[in-house]
Amino acid sequence: MNYLEQLLHAQSPDWPAGLPGGLRLSVLGEGLLAIEPAAPVFDLFISCGIHGNETAPIELAASLLQEVLDGQLLPRARLLFAFGNPEAMRRNERYLDDDLNRLFGKPREQTGDGPAAQRARELEQAACAFFAASGSRWKLHYDLHTAIRGSKIEQFAIYPFPHEQAFDAGEIGRLAACGIEAVLLQSKASPTFSYYTRRHCGAHGFTLELGKARPFGQNQEVRLDKLEAELRRLIAGEQRDYRASAAQPTLFKVARELVKHSDAFVLHLDDAVENFTELAAGYLLAEDGAQRFVVEEPGARIVFPNRKVKNGLRAGLLVVPTTL
Ligand SMILES: O=C(O)CCC(=O)N[C@@H](CCC(=O)O)C(=O)O
Numbered sequence: 001m002n003y004l005e006q007l008l009h010a011q012s013p014d015w016p017a018g019l020p021g022g023l024r025l026s027v028l029g030e031g032l033l034a035i036e037p038a039a040p041v042f043d044l045f046i047s048c049g050i051h052g053n054e055t056a057p058i059e060l061a062a063s064l065l066q067e068v069l070d071g072q073l074l075p076r077a078r079l080l081f082a083f084g085n086p087e088a089m090r091r092n093e094r095y096l097d098d099d100l101n102r103l104f105g106k107p108r109e110q111t112g113d114g115p116a117a118q119r120a121r122e123l124e125q126a127a128c129a130f131f132a133a134s135g136s137r138w139k140l141h142y143d144l145h146t147a148i149r150g151s152k153i154e155q156f157a158i159y160p161f162p163h164e165q166a167f168d169a170g171e172i173g174r175l176a177a178c179g180i181e182a183v184l185l186q187s188k189a190s191p192t193f194s195y196y197t198r199r200h201c202g203a204h205g206f207t208l209e210l211g212k213a214r215p216f217g218q219n220q221e222v223r224l225d226k227l228e229a230e231l232r233r234l235i236a237g238e239q240r241d242y243r244a245s246a247a248q249p250t251l252f253k254v255a256r257e258l259v260k261h262s263d264a265f266v267l268h269l270d271d272a273v274e275n276f277t278e279l280a281a282g283y284l285l286a287e288d289g290a291q292r293f294v295v296e297e298p299g300a301r302i303v304f305p306n307r308k309v310k311n312g313l314r315a316g317l318l319v320v321p322t323t324l
C-alpha cells in the first residue's frame with residue numbers, strides 16, 4: 001500500500017528504511033511530515049485535505065510525496081507535507097465537528113477544544129516550527145483546495161491580506177504558471193491556513209482552488225498538469241522568476257464578505273449558480289432577519305456562496321475586478 005492508502009485506512013505508514021542523498025524524514029503527526037535535504041535552497045509547504053472531500057489535490061500531493069519517499073524525486077527544497085483532516089478524508093466530508101479553515105490563528109476561547117480546533121493548533125505549530133527553522137530562506141506555502149460549486153473560472157487562488165506588505169507580482173506570476181487563471185486579493189484578515197502562515201510564519205501563503213470537489217478516484221476532469229510541473233520544479237529546488245512573465249492571471253479584489261449571522265439567513269441564489277457569476281448592482285443577494293445584503297459594486301461577482309455555513313461565518317465573497 002502506498003502512503004495515501006495507508007493514511008486512508010488509518011494504518012501506520014511503512015516508512016522507507018533510508019532516503020537517498022542524505023535526506024532526513026521527520027514524522028510530525030498524522031498526515032504531517034517533513035523531508036529535509038542536507039543543504040536546502042528554500043522551504044516549501046504543501047498542504048491539502050484541510051477539507052476532507054477535496055480530493056484532487058490530495059491525490060496530487062500524495063503522488064509527489066510518494067515519489068520522494070520512493071527515491072524517484074530528489075528534493076533540494078526543504079519540504080513539509082500536511083494532509084489536513086485525515087478522518088474527514090476517510091469519510092469524504094468537508095469537515096466533521098468544525099470547519100478547520102475557519103479556526104487558524106484564533107484563541108481557544110473562540111474555537112473551543114474539539115478535534116478540529118486541536119488539529120488546527122497542531123497544524124499551526126508544525127508550520128511555524130518548519131518555517132522558523134528556515135531562517136531567511138524564501139518560504140512558500142500552497143494550501144490546495146477544490147470548490148463546492150462549479151466555477152466560470154475553473155482554477156483561482158486567494159491571496160491572503162498582506163497587511164503592510166505589497167501584493168507580490170512574482171508570486172502572482174508563479175500562480176499563473178501553476179495554471180491559476182484568477183487571483184482574489186483579500187482586503188482583511190482571515191481565519192484560514194494560508195493567511196496564518198503568511199501572517200505568523202513569514203511565508204508566501206496562498207489558497208489554491210483547483211476545480212470542483214469530487215470523491216477519490218473521480219478527478220479525471222481536474223487539470224493539474226501545470227501545477228504539478230511547477231511543484232516538481234520547486235521540489236527539485238528550482239525557483240523561477242515570474243515577475244516579467246507574459247502569462248498573468250485576472251485580478252479581483254474582495255469588495256465585501258457576506259456573513260451569515262443567524263438561522264434566519266436566506267441566500268437568494270440557486271445552488272446551480274457558479275462561482276464568478278456576475279450580479280447586477282441592486283440585486284438582493286441575502287437577507288438575515290431585518291438585515292438585507294444588496295449588491296452595490298459595479299461588475300461584482302459572487303464566489304463561494306454557501307447558505308449552509310455555521311452562524312457567524314462567511315457565506316460568500318463579493319469580488320470586483322482590480323489591478324495591482
Ligand atoms: O467552494 C466553497 O464554497 C469553499 C471552497 C474552499 O474550501 N475554499 C476555501 C478558501 C479559503 C480562503 O479564503 O483562503 C475555504 O472556504 O476555506
Ligand SMILES: [Zn+2]
Nearest residue numbers: 051054145146
Ligand atoms: Zn477547501
